[in-house]
Amino acid sequence: MSDLMQTFPVKRIIEHGPGVKSFYFDRMTDAVAGQFVNVWLPGIDEKPYSVSALGEDWLEISVKAYGVFSGAMMKLKVGDLVGIRGPFGKGFTFRDNALIIGGGIGIAPLRILARELSERNFRFVSLLGAATAHEVIFVDDFRRRSSNCYVTTDDGTLGKKGLVTDDLLEIIKKEKIEFVYAAGPEIMFVKIKELIDPLGIAYEFCLERYMKCGIGICGQCTLDGSGIRLCVEGPVLNQDDLKAVTELGLPHRDASGRRV
Amino acid sequence: MSQVKFLNLKLKNPTVLASGILGLTASSMKRVVEFGGAGAVTTKSFNIEWRKGHKNPSILPFRHGLLNAVGLSNPGIDEMVKEIRLFRRQCDAPIFASVFGRTIDEFAEVTRLTVEAEPDLIEVNISCPNVHSEFGQPFGNSCEDTAKITEIVKKNAGDIPVSIKLGPHGPGVARLARVCEEHGADAITAINTVGPGMLIDIEVRKPILSNKTGGVSGPAILPIAVKSVYEVYKAVNIPIIGTGGVTVPEDAVQMILAGATLIGIGTGVYYQGIDVFKKIEQGVREYLDRHGFKSIEEIRGGAHE
Ligand SMILES: Cc1cc2nc3c(=O)[nH]c(=O)nc-3n(C[C@H](O)[C@H](O)[C@H](O)COP(=O)(O)OP(=O)(O)OC[C@H]3O[C@@H](n4cnc5c(N)ncnc54)[C@H](O)[C@@H]3O)c2cc1C
Ligand SMILES: Cc1cc2nc3c(=O)[nH]c(=O)nc-3n(C[C@H](O)[C@H](O)[C@H](O)COP(=O)(O)O)c2cc1C
Ligand code: FES
Numbered sequence: 001m002s003d004l005m006q007t008f009p010v011k012r013i014i015e016h017g018p019g020v021k022s023f024y025f026d027r028m029t030d031a032v033a034g035q036f037v038n039v040w041l042p043g044i045d046e047k048p049y050s051v052s053a054l055g056e057d058w059l060e061i062s063v064k065a066y067g068v069f070s071g072a073m074m075k076l077k078v079g080d081l082v083g084i085r086g087p088f089g090k091g092f093t094f095r096d097n098a099l100i101i102g103g104g105i106g107i108a109p110l111r112i113l114a115r116e117l118s119e120r121n122f123r124f125v126s127l128l129g130a131a132t133a134h135e136v137i138f139v140d141d142f143r144r145r146s147s148n149c150y151v152t153t154d155d156g157t158l159g160k161k162g163l164v165t166d167d168l169l170e171i172i173k174k175e176k177i178e179f180v181y182a183a184g185p186e187i188m189f190v191k192i193k194e195l196i197d198p199l200g201i202a203y204e205f206c207l208e209r210y211m212k213c214g215i216g217i218c219g220q221c222t223l224d225g226s227g228i229r230l231c232v233e234g235p236v237l238n239q240d241d242l243k244a245v246t247e248l249g250l251p252h253r254d255a256s257g258r259r260v
Numbered sequence: 261m262s263q264v265k266f267l268n269l270k271l272k273n274p275t276v277l278a279s280g281i282l283g284l285t286a287s288s289m290k291r292v293v294e295f296g297g298a299g300a301v302t303t304k305s306f307n308i309e310w311r312k313g314h315k316n317p318s319i320l321p322f323r324h325g326l327l328n329a330v331g332l333s334n335p336g337i338d339e340m341v342k343e344i345r346l347f348r349r350q351c352d353a354p355i356f357a358s359v360f361g362r363t364i365d366e367f368a369e370v371t372r373l374t375v376e377a378e379p380d381l382i383e384v385n386i387s388c389p390n391v392h393s394e395f396g397q398p399f400g401n402s403c404e405d406t407a408k409i410t411e412i413v414k415k416n417a418g419d420i421p422v423s424i425k426l427g428p429h430g431p432g433v434a435r436l437a438r439v440c441e442e443h444g445a446d447a448i449t450a451i452n453t454v455g456p457g458m459l460i461d462i463e464v465r466k467p468i469l470s471n472k473t474g475g476v477s478g479p480a481i482l483p484i485a486v487k488s489v490y491e492v493y494k495a496v497n498i499p500i501i502g503t504g505g506v507t508v509p510e511d512a513v514q515m516i517l518a519g520a521t522l523i524g525i526g527t528g529v530y531y532q533g534i535d536v537f538k539k540i541e542q543g544v545r546e547y548l549d550r551h552g553f554k555s556i557e558e559i560r561g562g563a564h565e
Contacts, residue, residue, distance in 0.1 A: 004320075004321055004323070005317065007463040042464045042466055045316050045470070046315075046317045081464050083468070212316055212318050212330065213318075216530065216534070217319060218284075218330065219281065222287060222291075224287050225287055226291070227290055227291030229282075253284070255312040256310040257334055257339065258335040259339075
């Protein structure tokens with residue numbers, strides 16, 4: 001574990017389908033579910049990625065291609081050197097009878113969470129959604145570990161056609177859910193919050209913001225209303241942390257600090 | 261006992277959040293005061309137009325501090341004026357607005373517009389060492405430019421006091437401070453980051469910062485900062501915001517003995533957490549108690565003959 005930048009060769013790459021890959025490195029650090037590392041591609045940029053799994057001797061991150069940086073990640077080859085520092089942030093807490101909700105590449109931090117919950121023999125149910133089948137990464141792993149696994153895709157290529165939030169309340173009731181974990185696009189959090197706040201169910205969301213330092217100095221990732229730094233006090237926030245946050249689902253800051 | 265008077269202001273304690281650290285939004289600065297215990301806060305340096313700054317990596321820890329080339333990223337004056345106003349509505353602690361310009365005229369313009377937000381002090385950043393490639397040498401490396409900027413900012417700042425932020429480079433911090441005082445500055449902030457410096461990844465064999473070079477802060481620069489404050493205290497009669505490398509109470513006491521009225525803390529947040537201000541305030545108080553002093557004033561400049 002180190003805040004200092006160190007570079008490591010890519011050991012292995014899995015392609016889940018077009019534009020979605022997992023990358024493996026020698027395990028250089030411990031990490032708990034929800035923590036992230038800052039990944040540096042020399043000459044390009046540096047961005048945060050959740051640790052998606054840890055093995056005896058390997059660390060995995062999973063990336064979906066959106067823009068310049070994640071696009072460049074897709075071009076990495078085995079043996080290429082990548083800078084990694086971290087892990088940073090505060091992860092998930094471990095709860096029994098939970099529902100794990102993942103949207104798109106937000107499934108990444110939930111994969112390590114599912115592993116940690118099953119190692120503790122906690123019962124949990126998974127509800128995973130994405131645009132299309134191959135974006136529901138590691139679905140077999142989730143199916144094996146959860147007591148039940150629901151899947152939705154926008155195009156109906158896997159599971160039910162629709163959104164994870166479509167049947168959320170029914171699933172919570174049927175599966176006797178006492179706690180909710182979620183990671184994915186912000187609009188999904190807004191919807192989930194709307195649906196479950198009235199039930200009084202406690203939850204933890206894994207949020208994203210533009211980050212620079214990862215170590216709580218620059219202020220780039222602070223949330224309006226609470227002043228919480230997502231890179232230190234997050235990226236996992238619970239229902240109480242979120243009470244003071246006024247920018248959930250609203251435009252948030254870019255590299256200059258403007259809300260866009 | 262920790263209360264201090266600084267110009268026309270009363271602070272609960274002498275610690276100040278340094279510019280560029282957690283100073284982008286009202287919510288963030290409010291947390292630094294309420295949870296962190298800072299006596300006052302300084303905003304991130306801003307200009308009229310927004311800037312993205314340099315690409316990442318832009319902030320890197322090394323074994324003795326941080327190297328940064330954020331590149332003066334900021335959301336522009338309109339956003340910052342809003343945040344300063346919001347802070348003032350929500351928080352009693354003084355707020356210092358840090359401004360910069362690419363030209364001397366821009367310093368005048370950004371000051372004029374900042375006055376509308378009614379900050380308690382305008383801090384003028386003429387010493388950022390990590391925008392060379394774009395801006396050339398910092399203005400603060402030249403006595404002539406420093407004089408011009410001090411004068412023009414004072415002219416536009418109205419009743420709001422002005423502190424000029426200096427670095428340890430160029431013609432020397434004492435000479436520069438004297439120039440600032442002669443041209444009307446109300447205070448001196450010393451020092452900015454030191455350098456620029458560089459860190460190289462030995463596997464990739466390339467500089468790690470996207471900007472290649474950046475300013476050094478944190479424990480590594482404490483002796484340079486203490487010496488700078490010492491020199492400035494000898495050279496001028498206006499108060500000093502002593503900044504650079506303060507992470508524990510003993511560092512702050514050194515700054516006060518060198519002559520600082522307020523203690524700026526930036527990188528200390530990384531080493532000690534947001535409540536570094538509380539910890540330092542407490543530690544300084546204990547130091548005074550232990551030695552039978554009743555106030556910080558009694559030891560200010562105490563290291564001088
Ligand atoms: C704590 C944390 C953990 C993260 N973990 C992961 C992870 O495990 N896997 C991963 O792939 N990314 C993760 N990210 C996001 C990642 O850091 C980058 O932001 C992302 O890869 C896009 O970067 P880019 O430069 O390629 O695209 P950008 O140029 O930043 O974006 C291109 C376009 O895509 C949009 N976009 C970017 N990201 C998303 C998104 N997640 N959902 C919807 N639209 C988006 C942008 O708004 C923009 O319009 C994480 C971010 C944080 C803060
Ligand atoms: C990440 C970072 C960003 C900074 N940005 C600014 C800035 O915008 N304006 C400025 O005047 N100083 C800036 N500084 C300098 C600090 O305000 C301070 O003078 C310097 O870091 C030394 O103090 P420290 O060792 O307590 O950090 C920055 C420093 C750091 C580490
Ligand atoms: S990324 Fe710098 S404070 Fe969070």
